[in-house]
Amino acid sequence: MPATSPAHPERRRRRTNRFLALAAGAATVGALAAAALPGSASAGEDRRPGGHATGRYQDVQLLSFNDLHGNLEPPSGSSGRVTHVHEDGTTEQITAGGIEYLATHLRQAREGNTYSITAAGGDMVGASPLISGLFHDEPTIEALNKLDLDVTSVGNHEFDEGAKELARLQKGGCHPTDGCYTDEEFQGADFPYLAANVLDEKTDKPILKPYWVWKKKDVKVGFIGVTLEDTPGIVSAEGVKGLKFKDEVETINKYARVLRAQGVKSIVALIHEGGFPASTSYNYDCDSPGAGDGVSGPIVDIAKNITPQVDALVTGHTHNAYVCTIPDPAGKPRMVTSAASFGRLYTDTTLTYDRWTGDIARTAVTSANHVVTRDVPKATDMTELITKWNTLAAPIGNRPIGYISADIGNTGTAETPLGDLIADAQLAYGKELDPETDLALMNPGGIRAPLTYAAKAGEGDGVVTYAEGFTVQPFANTVNLQNLTGAQLVQVLKEQVTGANAAAPKILQVSSGLTYTLDLTKTGADRVVTDSVRLNGAPIDPAATYRVATNSFLAGGGDGFTTLGQGTDDLVGADDLAALEKYLLANSSATNPIAPPKADRITVVK
Structure with a gap:
């Protein structure tokens, strides 16, 4: 059978017969099970005393x-x-x-x-x-x-x-x-x-x-x-x-x-x-x-x-x-x-x-x-399916939304270049909603893929299309603003490595201006060095109020960040991909593409 043809067509014809859509207590299932209980003879099997069953x-x-x-x-x-x-x-x-x-x-x-x-x-x-x-x-x-x-x-x-x-x-x-x-x-x-x-x-x-x-x-x-x-x-x-x-x-x-x-x-x-x-x-x-x-x-x-x-x-x-x-x-x-x-x-x-x-x-x-190597023939039925849906998506997906000078990755020990870029985009959008916005936080799990420089079909090197942006941020979360005290903000940073995130830390991506030290030689909340947390060079004031931009998932306390669910004066904006698109269009062009951020806002001690 050719590798590119749909395999086992007989399975498709038999599917409704082969499926046992079980629900607890279903009489038909009980009857089928009783007919094949261990100890009963299957067709063609020799189960006579002293006999040897074929195909056991x-x-x-x-x-x-x-x-x-x-x-x-x-x-x-x-x-x-x-x-x-x-x-x-x-x-x-x-x-x-x-x-x-x-x-x-x-x-x-x-x-x-x-x-x-x-x-x-x-x-x-x-x-x-x-x-x-x-x-x-x-x-x-x-x-x-x-x-x-x-x-x-x-x-x-x-x-x-x-x-x-x-x-x-x-x-x-x-x-x-x-x-x-x-x-x-x-x-x-x-x-x-x-x-x-x-x-x-x-x-x-x-x-x-x-x-x-x-x-x-x-x-x-x-x-x-x-x-x-x-x-x-x-x-x-x-x-x-x-x-x-x-x-x-x-x-x-x-x-x-x-x-x-x-x-x-x-x-x-x-x-x-x-x-x-x-x-x-x-x-x-x-x-x-x-x-x-x-x-x-x-x-x-x-x-x-x-x-x-x-x-x-x-x-x-x-x-x-x-x-x-x-x-x-x-x-x-x-x-x-x-x-x-x-x-x-x-x-x-x-x-x-x-x-x-x-x-x-x-x-x-x-x-x-x-x-799943890519050195085998493509399954033609899957190619046809992809072509069909890409044709429908193309008018939206192929629209350029920005330009980059190199790959902007989403992997790293803590902070990532793409995490910085998205946080900066949300901070910029937050300032449009409210000029008093101080910083932005982005959950790493919400960043699903890197931005790659290499050209894809229908685009040139460095072009970021809407389809690529959608792949990076596909959740349709909104960008929300809320007020947190300085003490709450520090507590949010500690929740990256404690509570629900103690075993597998979730390090938030931070916007430009917010810096701190993450000391991995320590344990628990002490891994976030409190005295190192600064905004635009100034220590965080525990009693002061800060305007924070996050996506709606984080604003609801998602990913174990319960303190983010306690913010006040909420303001709901547009979706997060729109914020990224707006930032890329404002800060890049074909002749002046945006460079990967340095990812130097969180100092990691190992």
């Missing part, structure tokens, strides 16, 4: 990825690279990603594997580039349908536009405000979104299916999908209005019991929460001797407490790559995987299914991450 073990291929974020076109800059470590310890940067290449790789991986499942760990949509984000991520859902995705958990970004919009992505229909973008009504996802731990406050029931079962002949594998319990802390209040987010472990253990009661003993958890490997290389062996801690972070405690009835964990959220074993509560190793982000990697896991027990032979589970 069946390898099931589980292909998985996570945190696609609508990246249909190949991501650029550092967002489009992965690190490979060689046997001699040297590293190599590999260009990766793009839905045209991901489709080819997955289709090639499926060849020869009759028992193959494709699953995802959430954040398929949200914070997406213009080609998808402009159309409320309908293009991404269409691409995932063509990709033959079988099932995914929700992630926090699936709630960026609220539960009703998520339901529309699942079920289909035209957007309630924008209407239909093409002559055909949006059909929704062919695959189920699982949201076991996301409950409607009124009904106390999951807003979408909590679990789903893949079945082929006598092989059954159940999937439970959850997002991180702290989703309300990293999504706008409007996005999670009317919802409750329950504990991940408690929820998975609950539905594992439900599946076992229905005769489904092979179970995979799709968890939109992740960890931090000791190496940034995608092929790092975190189980090798001398590998140190392997992986750390929230997923470790989650994995250690999920019932042994669950056989493997597909995770996400942290955008890291790892294939590790973490012991379950019985001390038995269990595979935990994550495939970085943006479609740069996919994970290929072999689950060995025991037909006699209906369970996975855990000692036989193998897994590895693979690079």
Whole structure:
């Protein structure tokens, strides 16, 4: 079969028959489970006393990825690279990603594997580039349908536009405000979104299916999908209005019991929460001797407490790559995987299914991450999809909004050049709203990609288009002004490294004029050196009032910055991308492009 053709067309025809859209207590599921309980003979199996069953073990291929974020076109800059470590310890940067290449790789991986499942760990949509984000991520859902995705958990970004919009992505229909973008009504996802731990406050029931079962002949594998319990802390209040987010472990253990009661003993958890490997290389062996801690972070405690009835964990959220074993509560190793982000990697896991027990032979589970390289043929159906949506987006996306003299990156120990640029843009916009505005703060998670100098189709070197700006700031947050005391401002800076951000600090990007020292040799709040915090060279006065510009997400106390939610005299402005566009147009031209800021406002002591 050509790599560029849609793979397994028979899967599409069988999809409605193969899906078991399970709800707790569904009679049809109970009947199917009872018909294939462990101990019952499967067709063609010799289960006579003393006889040897043929085909007792069946390898099931589980292909998985996570945190696609609508990246249909190949991501650029550092967002489009992965690190490979060689046997001699040297590293190599590999260009990766793009839905045209991901489709080819997955289709090639499926060849020869009759028992193959494709699953995802959430954040398929949200914070997406213009080609998808402009159309409320309908293009991404269409691409995932063509990709033959079988099932995914929700992630926090699936709630960026609220539960009703998520339901529309699942079920289909035209957007309630924008209407239909093409002559055909949006059909929704062919695959189920699982949201076991996301409950409607009124009904106390999951807003979408909590679990789903893949079945082929006598092989059954159940999937439970959850997002991180702290989703309300990293999504706008409007996005999670009317919802409750329950504990991940408690929820998975609950539905594992439900599946076992229905005769489904092979179970995979799709968890939109992740960890931090000791190496940034995608092929790092975190189980090798001398590998140190392997992986750390929230997923470790989650994995250690999920019932042994669950056989493997597909995770996400942290955008890291790892294939590790973490012991379950019985001390038995269990595979935990994550495939970085943006479609740069996919994970290929072999689950060995025991037909006699209906369970996975855990000692036989193998897994590895693979690079979505760009040296394979593009999947033509994905190219056609991208062309269709790019044609619709082009009148908006190709508009120049500024000029840069070099790449402006969004990576660094604390402060980044692009973070400085965005903070300066918000300060300038804030001063237009209120000349008394003193400073601006920008959350690093709101900066989704770098600005790259290299020319793209239809533009020249150094041109920043609206599409590129949208990729950098896709959330449509507003720029808000509020008053904070000097003491509150210092407390905000300390919240970067304490409380919800103690384990994984979130260093705010600061506008020109605000300086301070971040001492990483210390612990807790002491890492922010209070006496070093200055505005335009003057020490911060704890009793004085400062006018602060932030985006609406931060102004609501998002990302653990609760003190920002206590500001006064709020003023809501236009969206943050409009502020960036206005700043770039005012401060750059084709003959005088803007240079990357020096990123010297935060002094880091290591």
